[in-house]
Amino acid sequence: MIRKMMVLVLASLLLTILVACAGGAAVSISKNGSAWLITADGYTAIVASDGHLTNLRVGGMEFLKPGVDASRGSYFVQDGIVDISNVSQPDNTTISAVGNKAAVTYTFKDDGMTWKISNKTSESMPFFAVLDSTVKYAIDSDGKPEIPPFYGAGTASSWIMGKVKINITGSTKFWGPWAYSYQVWEADLSSHETRDITFSFGQVVPMDERKIANMVVGRPADYDGFSLYSPVSCQVFQRQSRYKGLMLISGKSDIKCDSVEYRLVGKPLKGMAPSWTKLSLDPHDFSFFQKVVAPAGGWYELEVRSMLKGKTLCSRTVEKVGVGEVFVIAGQSNSTNCAQFKSKQTTGMVSCFSGKEWEVRDDPFIGTHDQSTGGSAWPSFGDAMFKRFGVPIGVASTGHGGTSVGQWAPGGDLFSWTLTRINQLGPGGFRAVLWHQGESDAFRDPNWYYAGMCRMISGSYVAAKWTFPWFVAHTSYQNQNVTSVADVRSAQKRLWDTGIALEGPDTDTLTGDNRDNDGRGVHMSLKGLKAHGELWAEKVGNYLDKVLDK
Numbered sequence: 001m002i003r004k005m006m007v008l009v010l011a012s013l014l015l016t017i018l019v020a021c022a023g024g025a026a027v028s029i030s031k032n033g034s035a036w037l038i039t040a041d042g043y044t045a046i047v048a049s050d051g052h053l054t055n056l057r058v059g060g061m062e063f064l065k066p067g068v069d070a071s072r073g074s075y076f077v078q079d080g081i082v083d084i085s086n087v088s089q090p091d092n093t094t095i096s097a098v099g100n101k102a103a104v105t106y107t108f109k110d111d112g113m114t115w116k117i118s119n120k121t122s123e124s125m126p127f128f129a130v131l132d133s134t135v136k137y138a139i140d141s142d143g144k145p146e147i148p149p150f151y152g153a154g155t156a157s158s159w160i161m162g163k164v165k166i167n168i169t170g171s172t173k174f175w176g177p178w179a180y181s182y183q184v185w186e187a188d189l190s191s192h193e194t195r196d197i198t199f200s201f202g203q204v205v206p207m208d209e210r211k212i213a214n215m216v217v218g219r220p221a222d223y224d225g226f227s228l229y230s231p232v233s234c235q236v237f238q239r240q241s242r243y244k245g246l247m248l249i250s251g252k253s254d255i256k257c258d259s260v261e262y263r264l265v266g267k268p269l270k271g272m273a274p275s276w277t278k279l280s281l282d283p284h285d286f287s288f289f290q291k292v293v294a295p296a297g298g299w300y301e302l303e304v305r306s307m308l309k310g311k312t313l314c315s316r317t318v319e320k321v322g323v324g325e326v327f328v329i330a331g332q333s334n335s336t337n338c339a340q341f342k343s344k345q346t347t348g349m350v351s352c353f354s355g356k357e358w359e360v361r362d363d364p365f366i367g368t369h370d371q372s373t374g375g376s377a378w379p380s381f382g383d384a385m386f387k388r389f390g391v392p393i394g395v396a397s398t399g400h401g402g403t404s405v406g407q408w409a410p411g412g413d414l415f416s417w418t419l420t421r422i423n424q425l426g427p428g429g430f431r432a433v434l435w436h437q438g439e440s441d442a443f444r445d446p447n448w449y450y451a452g453m454c455r456m457i458s459g460s461y462v463a464a465k466w467t468f469p470w471f472v473a474h475t476s477y478q479n480q481n482v483t484s485v486a487d488v489r490s491a492q493k494r495l496w497d498t499g500i501a502l503e504g505p506d507t508d509t510l511t512g513d514n515r516d517n518d519g520r521g522v523h524m525s526l527k528g529l530k531a532h533g534e535l536w537a538e539k540v541g542n543y544l545d546k547v548l549d550k
Helices: 002-022 206-213 378-389 413-425 446-464 486-497 526-548
Strands: 028-032 035-039 043-047 053-058 074-076 086-091 094-098 102-109 112-119 125-131 137-139 156-161 164-169 173-178 182-189 194-203 226-230 235-238 244-253 259-265 277-279 287-295 297-308 311-331 350-353 358-360 393-397 432-436 470-474 502-506
Touching: 043 102, 074 112, 112 182, 137 206, 156 206, 173 413, 182 194, 226 311, 235 244, 235 350, 235 393, 244 259, 244 297, 244 311, 259 287, 277 287, 311 350, 311 378, 311 413, 350 378, 350 413, 378 393, 378 526, 413 446, 432 502, 432 526, 446 470, 446 486, 470 486, 470 526, 502 526
Parallel strands: 235 311, 311 393, 311 432, 350 393, 432 470, 470 502
Antiparallel strands: 028 035, 035 043, 043 053, 074 125, 086 094, 094 102, 102 112, 112 194, 125 182, 137 156, 156 164, 164 194, 173 182, 226 244, 244 287, 259 277, 259 297, 297 311, 350 358
16 A cells, blocks of 8 residues: 555656656646637736737736737737737647748747747848836846837847846847837848747846946936936927927836926927926836926926925936927938038027937938938928927938838838837827938839839838828939939829828929039039928928918
C-alpha cells in the first residue's frame, strides 16, 4: 500500500514537472462572446473577433489602448487597418489570425508571450501597438529612461506601470504623442518579412527605480518633483473656430498635491486669456491630462503650478505656445528645402514640427524625408498667413525631392513618413495637407497621375481615420523653355473639379528671376520663395475665410 502511494506521488510529481517544463501550464484560452480571452497567472489578454490583440492587462493594469481613432490596441496598417479576421485556435496556448495581406500567431506562456507577425505583401507594412496612459515610464534600447510619449528607435524596450515592467523585443521605433497624448510602439516589416515580437513580464527592480529617480529627460538639473509633458516650447495647437481651440496640458507631480492650476499670459485675438484655472488631477498618482479650451492667438506664456492647501509647491513655464493654424506639407523638391538660398521669416510667428520637436526657425525647416538643407517657401507662407490672420502658424514639412506620385502610394516609406506626422498631430490637429508635386510626372499619362493622387489622398483618410483637406498645386515647370506641361496640369485640375482636392497655387507662373541659378533652375530664387509662399497663403487664406465664418 505504501509502495503504491509512493508510486502515485512520484507519478503526480513527474506529471507536474512535465507540465511545467512544457510551458504555459497556467494559460487558459476561452471564448468570451465573439472574442478570445486569455488568462495566465500574471496577465490577461483579449484577441478580438477581427484577430487583433486589443487588450493586455498585467498586474491589474491595462497596457494597450484600443478605440482611440484608428487604434485596435495592436494592428497592421496598409491602405487602412489590415484584415486578419480568419481566427482559429490551433492548440491550447496559440491563437492564429490570418488575412490576405498579413498574419499573426500569438503564443501564450505563463510569464510572457510571442507574436509572430507576417507581412504577406510585396510592400512595406508597419505594425503598431498603442500604449495606454497607465504606462508612466519607459527604458529604451540603450537603457535610457524616458517619459512617454517620446520619440526613439531600437529593437528592445521596457515599459513600466506602477511596479509592473513589460519587456518587449522586435520593435523598429517608438513615437508620440499620437492623438494628442498616446505612445506608439512600431515594428516596420519589409516585403514578405516575418518577425517575432516577444513579451516578458516582471517587477520593477531597484536599478529601474534608480534610473527613473535620476531621470533628466525633459527636466532641469534641479528637478523639484514636477513634470510638464505638454505643451512644449513653440508648439502650435490647431484652432477649431476663428477665436477658439483646444490645448492639451498634461504632466505629473511626484510630490503629493491637492490641485494643479494653469494660466495663459498674452493677448488673444478676442477676449481675455484664462487666469488661474484648475485642471483635473488624478488623486492616486497626481498626474493631469486635460484638453482645455484656449483662445486663438499667441505667442502665450503658459504657467502651470501644483498646490497643496493653497500654497504653491512647484511650477513650470512654457514661454511660447500658440493656438492658430497648422499645416502638413508634402510633395517633391519645391515642397522641401531644395532652393539654392535659404529664406528667413520676418514675424517670428512660424514654428516647424519635426516629429520630435517644435522650433521657431528660418530655413531649412526640419522634418522633411529627404533631410534637405536649402531654402523653402514656408517661412514666407507662414509670415503671410500670420499677417492675414494674426495667429501663430505651425508647419510640418515631410516631402522628398525628385519623387513621383507613384512613390507616395499607401504602404510605401514616403506615405508612412507623412502619415506618421498626420497621426502625431492627431484628428483635428492640423488644417490641411499642402501638396506640391508634378514636375517629375509632367509627361506621364494624366489618368495615371489622377489615379495615383486619388489613391494617396483616400488612403490617408483610411489610415488616419478622419478626413482633412488636401490642397494640390498647379505645377509642372521643367526649365526656361518648358514652363508648363498640359498633361499633368490637366490631372491636377481634374482633382479640383471632382472634389478630390482643393485648388492650390499655380506655381508655373513663377518664371524668370523667380527661379534659382540665374533663372535656369527648377527651384526658386529668394524672390521666388517669397512669391511661392505668398501664393500658397492666398489660396489657403481665401479658403480659411470661408470656413472660419461658418
